[in-house]
Amino acid sequence: MISSYFSVSKSDEGRTPDSWFSPGRFAALLALLLFAMFPDVILGQRVFFYRDFQLFAYPWAYHHRESFWRGEIPLWNPLSNCGLPFLAQWNTMTLYPLSLLYLLFPLSWSLGVFCLLHLFLGGLGMYHLTWRWTGNRWAAALAGVVFAFNGLTLNSLTWTNNIAALGWMPWVIQLGEQALREGRKRLIPVALIGALQMLTGAPEVIFLTWCLLAALWLCAFWAKAAAPGKLVARFAVLVLLVAGLAAAQLLPFLDLLIHSQRDPNFGAALWPMPLWGVANFFVPLFFSFPWAQGVFFQYDQYWTSSYYVGIGTVTLAAMACARIRQPRIVVLALVLGLSLALAMGEKALLYGWFKQAFPFLGVMRYPVKFVVLAVFILPLLAALAAAEFSRSKPEPGARRNRRLAVFALAVLSAMAAILWFARFRPLYPPPYNQWPATLQSGWTRALFLVAFVGGLSVLPRVTRDRTHNLLRLGLLLLVWLDVFTHAPRQNPTLQPWVCDPITDSRQWSRPPGFGASRAMPSPAAELELHTSPLPDPAEDYLRKRLGLYCNCNLIEGLPKVNGVFSLHLREAEQVSQLLYGTTNRFLPRLMDFLGVSQFTAPGKVMDWNARTNFMPLISSGQQPVFASEQDCLRALQSDDFNPRQTVYLPLEAKGVVQLTNPAPLQILRKEIRTQKLSVEIEGSTPALLVVAQSFYHPWRAYVNGQPVRLWRANHAFQALEVPAGRHEVKLVYHDTGFLLGGVISLVTLLGSLTVWAKRSRKRI
Numbered sequence: 001m002i003s004s005y006f007s008v009s010k011s012d013e014g015r016t017p018d019s020w021f022s023p024g025r026f027a028a029l030l031a032l033l034l035f036a037m038f039p040d041v042i043l044g045q046r047v048f049f050y051r052d053f054q055l056f057a058y059p060w061a062y063h064h065r066e067s068f069w070r071g072e073i074p075l076w077n078p079l080s081n082c083g084l085p086f087l088a089q090w091n092t093m094t095l096y097p098l099s100l101l102y103l104l105f106p107l108s109w110s111l112g113v114f115c116l117l118h119l120f121l122g123g124l125g126m127y128h129l130t131w132r133w134t135g136n137r138w139a140a141a142l143a144g145v146v147f148a149f150n151g152l153t154l155n156s157l158t159w160t161n162n163i164a165a166l167g168w169m170p171w172v173i174q175l176g177e178q179a180l181r182e183g184r185k186r187l188i189p190v191a192l193i194g195a196l197q198m199l200t201g202a203p204e205v206i207f208l209t210w211c212l213l214a215a216l217w218l219c220a221f222w223a224k225a226a227a228p229g230k231l232v233a234r235f236a237v238l239v240l241l242v243a244g245l246a247a248a249q250l251l252p253f254l255d256l257l258i259h260s261q262r263d264p265n266f267g268a269a270l271w272p273m274p275l276w277g278v279a280n281f282f283v284p285l286f287f288s289f290p291w292a293q294g295v296f297f298q299y300d301q302y303w304t305s306s307y308y309v310g311i312g313t314v315t316l317a318a319m320a321c322a323r324i325r326q327p328r329i330v331v332l333a334l335v336l337g338l339s340l341a342l343a344m345g346e347k348a349l350l351y352g353w354f355k356q357a358f359p360f361l362g363v364m365r366y367p368v369k370f371v372v373l374a375v376f377i378l379p380l381l382a383a384l385a386a387a388e389f390s391r392s393k394p395e396p397g398a399r400r401n402r403r404l405a406v407f408a409l410a411v412l413s414a415m416a417a418i419l420w421f422a423r424f425r426p427l428y429p430p431p432y433n434q435w436p437a438t439l440q441s442g443w444t445r446a447l448f449l450v451a452f453v454g455g456l457s458v459l460p461r462v463t464r465d466r467t468h469n470l471l472r473l474g475l476l477l478l479v480w481l482d483v484f485t486h487a488p489r490q491n492p493t494l495q496p497w498v499c500d501p502i503t504d505s506r507q508w509s510r511p512p513g514f515g516a517s518r519a520m521p522s523p524a525a526e527l528e529l530h531t532s533p534l535p536d537p538a539e540d541y542l543r544k545r546l547g548l549y550c551n552c553n554l555i556e557g558l559p560k561v562n563g564v565f566s567l568h569l570r571e572a573e574q575v576s577q578l579l580y581g582t583t584n585r586f587l588p589r590l591m592d593f594l595g596v597s598q599f600t601a602p603g604k605v606m607d608w609n610a611r612t613n614f615m616p617l618i619s620s621g622q623q624p625v626f627a628s629e630q631d632c633l634r635a636l637q638s639d640d641f642n643p644r645q646t647v648y649l650p651l652e653a654k655g656v657v658q659l660t661n662p663a664p665l666q667i668l669r670k671e672i673r674t675q676k677l678s679v680e681i682e683g684s685t686p687a688l689l690v691v692a693q694s695f696y697h698p699w700r701a702y703v704n705g706q707p708v709r710l711w712r713a714n715h716a717f718q719a720l721e722v723p724a725g726r727h728e729v730k731l732v733y734h735d736t737g738f739l740l741g742g743v744i745s746l747v748t749l750l751g752s753l754t755v756w757a758k759r760s761r762k763r764i
Helices: 002-006 023-037 052-069 097-104 107-134 138-149 151-158 158-183 184-197 203-222 226-243 249-259 277-281 310-325 327-343 350-357 359-363 367-389 396-422 436-462 466-484 523-531 537-546 570-580 588-593 629-637 736-763
Strands: 288-290 296-298 518-520 596-600 608-610 616-620 623-627 646-651 666-672 676-683 685-689 698-701 704-708 709-711 717-722 725-733
Touching: 023 107, 023 138, 023 466, 052 097, 052 107, 052 151, 052 158, 052 537, 052 629, 097 107, 097 184, 107 138, 107 158, 107 367, 138 367, 138 466, 151 158, 151 367, 158 184, 158 203, 158 226, 158 367, 184 203, 184 226, 184 249, 184 736, 203 226, 203 327, 203 367, 226 249, 226 736, 249 736, 277 327, 288 436, 310 327, 310 367, 310 396, 310 436, 310 466, 327 350, 327 367, 367 436, 396 436, 436 466, 523 570, 570 588, 570 629, 588 596, 616 676, 629 646, 646 709, 676 685, 685 709, 698 717, 717 725
Parallel strands: 518 596, 623 646
Antiparallel strands: 288 296, 596 608, 616 685, 666 676, 676 725, 685 717, 698 704, 698 725, 709 717
């Protein structure tokens, strides 16, 4: 039983037609297909820009790159949200080793190539995983092409962290399953690969990867692949090794998560796969419409523009589930069904039950992300069916082709039914009801299915090796072309100049500057930029850049009061909601305290009006008022709030901070850096030094080198008490979690490499 579970068929060894699809040839084919799909990006003539690539991925990478060349580790980002952690965000990939590619080379070229290299890595990993499972190189090549080129992975080029995590996913699964069988000698390689995926910073993809690995681990129990005690020990050691290797990233992330706005009750499950969403595996444009810049999305689901894997892939996967009786296929089929049900969110009930059983799922906003498992499993199932098809003897060939024809007819019937619903039961009228596009999507996929099934049925009758190889290669190209043409281009591109800094072209009457003042886009401008994209993508991106929308300010190096990150400091986000909760709210006193020197002009999104009453980053002389969190938030919204005269401190500071008639401090010298503030002050009475920077516990305050208590001021900012006289005050960002995690990661890495080297010498 053990050998049957883990064995690899040797049918492709020697000079057989299947052996032509070697790893080297497949890698070359994958590279050619990538170049055929994205020649402009690879040659540096165009850049990705669509959606989150322009608003998240590129600005984060730009900020990371600027910090790198200044010789800084970007632990803290002072330019967004009045300051917030950067490295701890995790998805900024600050500690991911392969980020060196875009740190060292021109960003407008290297960031797109970085994404495509991980697409290549994922396809190659799926090839090796499937070859190990099937022993059939052509089936492995089929799975590799499908995983590298499907609607979900192509959409994931929008997010550098997601595509990087997907690129490592098949390698973690392959090496993890090997570690179950071979034990200690395989644990260290898979731990290293698992740590690389962990450092990509895509929590959901990483979580789903390990869920699938856990399912295969249970399958190993079922198949009695090893003694139960050994299987438990190996899995536990593997988890500990990966956690240890990635501790430098995980500890700051977990610390930030605890202090962030996200918890099990963070928010409703947004953008689930519709209940009819499975139909898009058959007709990719079913109930879809062109959104910004003509890219199609499902109704009410905007996380991914597609998860189509090819109609031939779906047909073969259905055959595998129905015809092949293996423990691994049963497990994959169960996980496939579960992932689709969970992707549908609370409407399918199962997600709600799982969320009650596992409350941590509440931090995942988009249930549709569970479809990642389906997109990973479908190529595997299709390859298993293709390998079984290839192993059939000539005698039952007619029966085998009849079975294939039956499945193909069933799929064609399902496609016809889906098209009927699209025509006669539309959910929305035009322009959202795109019946001509849906019809074209359906009948062209039907042609691809007929061509694929026809080629597959002819394949066993071909006896000449060269013709056999050409036919198999043609089938691979057919699968790639099916995905390539299933929808309008998911990844539109622009000329590289749109990524250049444009600060010099903006006429600021009083420009915001680091440590001096901030900009604040108006709530109305934010809403306009979010909901009304321009038809021309270059103009739209420049408008967002000039309006400092989302995280575009990082490219300009301009500080502002808001920004969009996965994790925000809880109290700072509550203050941000005061400013951005509605489009008609205006809180000038709070804006003064935050140092807002530029505010979007009324009725505009790119033009700015200067403000003259803003306060400096560091102020003093305020009388402390001790208040609860709720009272403080109410006071910040009041017309009576005067940040020059009053500062709100938490109730716990009462009795510790005792000031009467404090006078403003004289600032003799100040030096403001990204992660350190140094001020020389002088005052005749004790006073509070108030800093309009987000409060977070790694910030430490010192007066004349002695540590003092840093208080939460005005609900989300900083203040410290300074005695009378002349003093040097320093605020230093000291992330203990990062330092401790770095030590753990280094010790784990050195220990793992030492053990690996010793075992390698023993084998020699």
